[in-house]
């Protein structure tokens with residue numbers, strides 16, 4: 001999308017001052033890449049938080065078309081929304097099933113990831129009462145101290161495994177705390193704890209790896225892997241290979257240009273002064289749109305392939321770019337600058353903003369238009 005409008009007017013049809021383009025072909029390419037890298041393990045898709053903000057209703061069917069059969073969401077409500085577009089898939093709910101939610105799980109054929117002995121017993125009761133086959137996963141805590149059965153709870157379940165006979169144990173899983181740091185000793189320690197705890201339980205398919213875990217070696221693949229961010233173009237291990245195919249292109253509109261003398265202050269707090277006579281472009285994006293405030297003084301955008309740095313602080317609705325190095329006339333009000341794309345990845349933006357790709361993705365706002373592309377080759 002270019003909005004090279006001579007008088008710089010925003011067209012009334014524009015819902016907002018920017019556009020996020022989501023490339024479903026790139027998403028599927030990433031899925032197939034990971035699937036082939038972990039084969040013969042199954043590759044599931046993690047689509048919690050509305051597919052990391054990209055829109056689960058479009059993302060999940062695209063993944064299913066690429067062969068994905070198992071999906072993970074965080075909340076039962078997310079599972080309900082997903083079921084409407086995925087009639088066949090296995091849908092796991094990571095936060096488990098609380099008693100109040102049982103009907104939601106039954107009505108929408110959702111499988112909980114059971115996180116405590118209580119939840120296991122409640123699910124077993126529900127399965128007996130309903131007379132239905134209700135597959136569920138079991139989460140073991142191997143050192144993250146967040147969710148999952150503790151070692152003591154696993155021992156209690158091993159001593160009295162009756163609840164586990166009431167429903168199919170579809171998956172036994174755990175989650176790695178340090179998978180993005182391959183040299184961390186914690187990875188091997190968690191894997192060993194996982195094997196030790198799992199051995200106390202009836203045989204079931206196993207899962208340990210998120211995106212980063214997929215690239216720690218075969219020993220971490222087990223039967224099913226659970227990538228999220230890598231499907232959406234984030235590097236499993238930031239700063240290292242492999243790179244994934246970029247899925248997003250994010251463009252924002254230039255609102256105004258101005259020439260300022262050397263020494264002029266820019267933005268809130270007058271926290272940055274330009275060191276040369278400069279041409280500045282103010283664009284219609286800010287931290288309210290997910291352009292993180294941490295990108296103050298450190299972010300950059302691309303205009304015709306040229307990197308233009310953020311000057312001063314990121315405001316709620318506005319960012320100021322230094323476009324002095326572009327030929328005069330190259331930047332006019334109404335044209336678009338690239339905030340994310342093939343030349344500027346979510347990992348680049350995350351690193352510049354002092355955060356991680358997951359945070360950049362889930363933070364993307366709702367004030368700009370969204371478009372999905374597929375079947376037209378890469379842009």
Ligand SMILES: *Cc1c(COP(=O)(O)O)cnc(C)c1O
Nearest residue numbers: 046175210211212226227228229
């Ligand atoms: C979010 C999540 C994942 C996916 O993590 P990524 O780093 O995005 O690949 C996998 N497993 C669990 C339990 C999660 O909560």
